[in-house]
Amino acid sequence: MLAFALKRLGLTLLVLVSVSIITFSLVRLAGDPAIALAGPEATSEEVEAVRAAYGFDRPLPAQYATWLGDVLKGDLGFSNILQRPVLEVVMERLPVTAKLAGLSVLFALIVAIPLGVVAAAKRNTIVDRLALSIAVVGQALPNFFFALVLILVLGVGLRWLPISGDKTFLHYIMPAIALGYFATPAIMRLTRAGMIEVLDSDYIRTARAMGLPRSRVVMKHALRNALIPVVSLTAVQLGFMLSGSIIVESVFSMNGIGRLGWQSIQRTDLEVMQALVLIISVIYLALNYMADLLNGLLDPRLRVQ
Amino acid sequence: MTATDISPQAAPAIEAAPRPASDIWRRGRRHTGLLIGGGLVLMIVLIALLAPVLAPHDPYLQDLNNRLVSPIWGEGGSWTHPLGTDALGRDYLSRLLYGARISLLIGFGATVIAGVIGTTMGVLAGYFGGRIDFIVSFIVNVRLALPAMLVALVVVALVGGSLNVVIWTLGFLVWDRFAVVMRAATQQIRSLDYLSAARAAGASVGRILLTEVMPNVLGALIVVATLEIAQAILFEAALSFLGLGVQPPTPSWGLMISEGKSHMFFRPWVIALPGAALFILVLAINLLGDGIRDVTAPEGRT
Numbered sequence: 152m153l154a155f156a157l158k159r160l161g162l163t164l165l166v167l168v169s170v171s172i173i174t175f176s177l178v179r180l181a182g183d184p185a186i187a188l189a190g191p192e193a194t195s196e197e198v199e200a201v202r203a204a205y206g207f208d209r210p211l212p213a214q215y216a217t218w219l220g221d222v223l224k225g226d227l228g229f230s231n232i233l234q235r236p237v238l239e240v241v242m243e244r245l246p247v248t249a250k251l252a253g254l255s256v257l258f259a260l261i262v263a264i265p266l267g268v269v270a271a272a273k274r275n276t277i278v279d280r281l282a283l284s285i286a287v288v289g290q291a292l293p294n295f296f297f298a299l300v301l302i303l304v305l306g307v308g309l310r311w312l313p314i315s316g317d318k319t320f321l322h323y324i325m326p327a328i329a330l331g332y333f334a335t336p337a338i339m340r341l342t343r344a345g346m347i348e349v350l351d352s353d354y355i356r357t358a359r360a361m362g363l364p365r366s367r368v369v370m371k372h373a374l375r376n377a378l379i380p381v382v383s384l385t386a387v388q389l390g391f392m393l394s395g396s397i398i399v400e401s402v403f404s405m406n407g408i409g410r411l412g413w414q415s416i417q418r419t420d421l422e423v424m425q426a427l428v429l430i431i432s433v434i435y436l437a438l439n440y441m442a443d444l445l446n447g448l449l450d451p452r453l454r455v456q
Numbered sequence: 457m458t459a460t461d462i463s464p465q466a467a468p469a470i471e472a473a474p475r476p477a478s479d480i481w482r483r484g485r486r487h488t489g490l491l492i493g494g495g496l497v498l499m500i501v502l503i504a505l506l507a508p509v510l511a512p513h514d515p516y517l518q519d520l521n522n523r524l525v526s527p528i529w530g531e532g533g534s535w536t537h538p539l540g541t542d543a544l545g546r547d548y549l550s551r552l553l554y555g556a557r558i559s560l561l562i563g564f565g566a567t568v569i570a571g572v573i574g575t576t577m578g579v580l581a582g583y584f585g586g587r588i589d590f591i592v593s594f595i596v597n598v599r600l601a602l603p604a605m606l607v608a609l610v611v612v613a614l615v616g617g618s619l620n621v622v623i624w625t626l627g628f629l630v631w632d633r634f635a636v637v638m639r640a641a642t643q644q645i646r647s648l649d650y651l652s653a654a655r656a657a658g659a660s661v662g663r664i665l666l667t668e669v670m671p672n673v674l675g676a677l678i679v680v681a682t683l684e685i686a687q688a689i690l691f692e693a694a695l696s697f698l699g700l701g702v703q704p705p706t707p708s709w710g711l712m713i714s715e716g717k718s719h720m721f722f723r724p725w726v727i728a729l730p731g732a733a734l735f736i737l738v739l740a741i742n743l744l745g746d747g748i749r750d751v752t753a754p755e756g757r758t
């Protein structure tokens with residue numbers, strides 16, 4: 152298990168290094184950062200001054216090395232637009248997004264797992280078809296449009312929930328639904344497929360033959376094994392939600408890192424943009440790594456590969 | 457890291473020998489989802505092609521005296537503007553019809569680019585295995601670790617939003633599923649007899665890949681490509697909604713929802729109409745893709 156864990160860790164770190172190179176070049180190569188920073192009215196001397204002050208005149212690998220060194224020391228740079236250290240700005244916003252993503256995953260699991268189990272237990276009946284139809288419809292609904300519909304119906308029409316901000320728990324309900332429903336079809340399909348596979352296996356047949364009631368076999372013996380792949384899918388989906396939070400947080404005016412990303416892009420805050428891409432990747436990779444380890448613990452066959 | 461990292465729904469089950477054409481045809485005619493999806497897609501493609509003929513007005517023509525006119529069923533609606541007008545007095549029906557062109561163009565364009573990148577990587581990884589497989593899996597993992605939406609927004613913001621920029625940006629971001637599925641599909645046929653026969657007959661690697669491998673993974677490719685068009689369309693709509701995709705005054709459905717947002721409280725139809733158009737198109741493409749998978753897979757749906 153230790154060898155497995157170390158090998159995965161090595162690979163994750165390699166991916167991380169590649170991601171950091173891409174993040175760094177993305178901001179550097181997509182345009183001249185000195186011109187962007189100096190602003191539209193700057194003279195060419197001012198642009199040169201900015202270039203020298205930020206070290207943009209040095210070779211790219213040297214710039215990358217300095218940047219990476221700073222990042223490893225926990226210094227993500229300084230936002231000139233906000234006049235504050237980037238790390239401070241991000242850390243201030245991260246709890247909102249973490250809470251939103253957590254609630255979204257919770258919503259997705261609460262809807263998707265029961266649907267998947269029922270669909271598998273009543274395979275090829277009207278119930279199964281209905282569950283699959285819900286998944287197909289869910290996958291076709293754009294989340295920004297769904298978010299606006301929620302605002303119109305639950306917020307403005309029925310006046311049940313606040314439509315913008317992040318002050319109370321109530322503020323999180325609509326955004327969590329808008330962000331979470333998009334993950335439900337994938338989790339539901341996987342739960343269903345896993346359940347079908349497990350329900351057809353020998354040990355379930357044995358349990359049934361021994362006279363255990365069907366509901367108990369389904370809930371206790373089958374579900375536990377069927378959910379193993381769902382664990383890693385959920386981790387992946389949680390990572391995607393950080394990316395999806397850009398839209399949902401913008402629609403609901405929540406001050407998380409998603410909206411921060413959108414605002415930074417609007418005001419060409421390169422340092423924050425770059426830091427956010429990196430941080431979201433790191434969180435995604437960390438979640439993935441933990442899911443890998445968990446899977447390795449639960450299923451020893453995965454360790455030898 | 458293996459393919460298990462990637463959402464399992466990504467890999468449709470393509471196994472054993474492909475079905476004979478007559479069999480596919482027989483199944484296809486009885487598959488409701490496929491027929492509905494295919495019919496709707498065909499209709500929307502026709503609408504997009506015939507937009508200049510069908511549209512009652514110029515989609516760019518502003519008429520500030522007739523702003524936010526209600527659709528025909530609303531108060532003050534008339535047949536002059538069957539679906540009303542937007543905040544600049546442009547005919548909403550005409551903009552919706554032209555919007556189909558934008559969605560289909562971007563969905564199709566981005567998918568072609570993504571398909572070429574992903575299929576090349578996936579087929580090479582699946583056929584050669586070993587080190588090449590490792591490198592391809594690694595690149596896929598790097599791509600998945602990058603937050604696609606944020607990267608796309610950054611690129612469009614720095615390079616500038618135009619139809620071409622959006623198509624190329626999306627194309628370079630959504631190839632991962634092609635790579636994963638093509639790799640799995642190629643692995644399954646790699647050691648089959650007819651490939652050994654081609655090798656024994658002295659065919660070059662390029663020839664084997666093009667004439668023996670490609671035709672046999674084509675089914676899987678069509679399924680992924682169809683589903684990816686839907687994903688790319690949703691992606692473009694989201695970018696345009698955030699103001700960093702297709703730029704005004706182009707009639708993109710995502711942009712129309714964004715422009716209508718501030719009027720939605722009193723005139724919900726300004727977001728409902730483009731939203732419904734987007735939903736129907738994506739649903740139709742997904743039904744079509746799922747349908748093709750069902751009728752071409754050996755055992756159908758499991």
